[in-house]
Amino acid sequence: MKGARGTKPHHIAQMSKPEEQVTLDSVLIDSIADWLMEQALAETPMADLVRGCCERMRAAGIPIWRVLVSHATLQPLYEAVWHTWHREKGMGTYQMPHGVMGEEVFRASAFFHMLETGVPFVRRRLTGEEAMFDFPALADFRDQGGTDYISAHVPFGDPRENGNRPGIFLSWTSDRPSGFVDADIAALRRIQKRLAVAAKIRIKTEIAQNVLTAYLGADAGAKVLGGNIRRGDTETVHAVIWFSDMRNSTRLAETLAPQDYLATLNAVFEATAGPVIEQGGEVLLLIGDAVLALFPTGRQSERQAAAAAERAAFEALDRLAALNVERSAAALPAVSCGVALHVGDLTYGNIGVPQRLQFTAIGPAANQVARIETLTKVLERPLLASAAFAHLVDGPRQSLGSHALRGVPDPIEVFAPQD
Numbered sequence: 001m002k003g004a005r006g007t008k009p010h011h012i013a014q015m016s017k018p019e020e021q022v023t024l025d026s027v028l029i030d031s032i033a034d035w036l037m038e039q040a041l042a043e044t045p046m047a048d049l050v051r052g053c054c055e056r057m058r059a060a061g062i063p064i065w066r067v068l069v070s071h072a073t074l075q076p077l078y079e080a081v082w083h084t085w086h087r088e089k090g091m092g093t094y095q096m097p098h099g100v101m102g103e104e105v106f107r108a109s110a111f112f113h114m115l116e117t118g119v120p121f122v123r124r125r126l127t128g129e130e131a132m133f134d135f136p137a138l139a140d141f142r143d144q145g146g147t148d149y150i151s152a153h154v155p156f157g158d159p160r161e162n163g164n165r166p167g168i169f170l171s172w173t174s175d176r177p178s179g180f181v182d183a184d185i186a187a188l189r190r191i192q193k194r195l196a197v198a199a200k201i202r203i204k205t206e207i208a209q210n211v212l213t214a215y216l217g218a219d220a221g222a223k224v225l226g227g228n229i230r231r232g233d234t235e236t237v238h239a240v241i242w243f244s245d246m247r248n249s250t251r252l253a254e255t256l257a258p259q260d261y262l263a264t265l266n267a268v269f270e271a272t273a274g275p276v277i278e279q280g281g282e283v284l285l286l287i288g289d290a291v292l293a294l295f296p297t298g299r300q301s302e303r304q305a306a307a308a309a310e311r312a313a314f315e316a317l318d319r320l321a322a323l324n325v326e327r328s329a330a331a332l333p334a335v336s337c338g339v340a341l342h343v344g345d346l347t348y349g350n351i352g353v354p355q356r357l358q359f360t361a362i363g364p365a366a367n368q369v370a371r372i373e374t375l376t377k378v379l380e381r382p383l384l385a386s387a388a389f390a391h392l393v394d395g396p397r398q399s400l401g402s403h404a405l406r407g408v409p410d411p412i413e414v415f416a417p418q419d
Contacts, residue, residue: 024183028060033194040198044204046071046083047091047145048073050215053195054085062184063176065146069195070111070169071203081264110135110151111169124149125179141173148179150188154196158408168199217282219296220359223349231357234349239294240305240389241346243314243369244272244339246289249376252333260332265289268335271319274314284361292370294346294361313339313383338376341385342369343392364408371405374415381416389417 035056039049050069057064064081078095085091106112110122113135125131126142126149133139139151155167170192174180180188196220212221246268253261269291273283276293285292295305316339324334344365350357368386376384379400390397396418402411 024061024147024187028056029187029190030319032056032060032191036191036194036198040201041288043202045207046081046199047093049195049198049202050083050085051091053087053191057085057187057191061188062082062187063174063180065175066171066173068140068169068171069199070201072166073203073210074207076214108136108360109173110137110149111153112150114153114169120153120155122151123180127177127179145175146173148174148178150185150253152188152192154192154219155198156196168196168203170195180348185212203214216359217284219282220284224359228349228387229357231352231354234347234351236345237294237296237298237348237361238302238345239296239343239363240309240392241342241344241361241369242276242291242293242295242309242312242339243342243373244291244337245373247336247338249289252335253331264332264335267323268320268337271323272316272337272339275315275319276309278315279308281309281312284359290370290373292361292366294348303392306341306343306389307394310385310393313341336382338373339383340369340373340376341383341389342372343388344368368405368408368412371408374410375400375403375405375414379416384414384416387413387415 032053033086036049036053039052044052046069050067054064054067064085065087068082070080070082072080075095076220077097079098080096082094082096084094110124114120114122122135124135124138125147126138127147131142133142138146141149149171150173151169151171153167153169157166172180172188174184208225209221212224215221216224237409246265252264256264268289269286273286273291273293276283276291280295282294282296283291284294295309297305300308316337320335320337327334342365344363346361346363346365348361350359351362372384372386376382381400384400385393385397397415398418400414400416402413404411
């Protein structure tokens with residue numbers, strides 16, 4: 001695509017005219033480099049890292065107007081994060097959902113061009129005879145007052161050994177009439193390498209946190225990342241305990257195609273575990289088609305934890321009902337779950353063999369809540385709670401009597417919400 005005057009694309013900064021040379025404060029540039037190394041050791045959050053770097057660059061005389069720093073990540077909900085800094089608007093963060101990387105918008109960007117060609121540096125003038133708009137976003141930048149645009153890719157590791165060339169992508173946009181000059185570009189090249197070093201350390205930490213949160217839960221993941229990784233590293237916690245189990249799962253597994261059954265499981269987990277997380281609970285285990293979750297009382301009272309768990313239970317039943325409306329319209333069999341709520345002490349931590357551990361909760365209370373859930377089938381009630389739980393929440397309750405449960409020495413009285 002040709003520019004305003006039919007010029008060819010140029011991937012390297014052109015020499016500035018003598019009258020355009022601008023003197024930068026070299027002492028401040030050195031201080032930015034030192035500050036970035038300090039932030040690398042401090043593992044400063046990415047948004048603070050980008051903001052602090054941009055503010056210091058402006059103070060040193062580099063005429064940045066808009067900056068973007070993007071990196072890939074490992075997170076179930078999104079695949080990349082974009083941090084933007086704007087001189088007037090400040091910081092913003094956008095999480096790019098999975099699949100967006102392959103869409104037309106990304107494919108038309110300078111970042112995709114660098115990823116495909118291996119070119120590490122792209123510059124586009126936005127005004128004057130050399131103006132060029134082969135990437136659609138450039139016209140928007142020009143219309144907003146931009147005059148010069150530079151994008152760069154700083155890979156992590158050796159790209160010859162890793163075909164997808166991970167790292168960070170950056171773009172620097174100026175609104176100074178003359179754009180960037182040689183001294184600006186030299187400073188940008190120096191700073192972006194150090195910014196990449198600090199970013200790499202932070203990104204690695206965030207990826208570890210994302211992975212552990214996705215597979216263990218936020219609280220358990222934080223404990224593991226904090227060093228709680230040896231077998232026997234446990235603690236006693238007092239918590240409201242949630243246990244839900246999908247009914248007729250064997251029949252569904254036998255009658256549905258594997259992909260349809262997997263989709264059904266995911267939909268049921270979204271309807272049950274989703275409200276738990278939204279109400280501040282910790283989904284500890286997905287056991288087949290069952291959910292074991294905790295609402296710890298360390299950060300809140302028993303009554304607050306119980307109220308949150310009950311809200312999650314009511315929301316889960318509503319979502320299951322809505323899901324069945326959708327499934328009926330698609331001629332799919334209905335799904336249902338039993339939910340049990342209890343409160344008690346649990347041993348919380350690592351069990352297993354030294355080489356392969358599982359972070360879980362064990363103890364009589366965990367066994368009791370699972371047994372209470374089995375009563376939801378017998379008593380034909382989707383939601384049951386122990387007496388210990390029922391005494392913590394408001395609202396009318398109906399006692400369904402005391403029941404002997406397998407593996408539980410004493411009968412347990414169970415309650416259901418009053419119809």
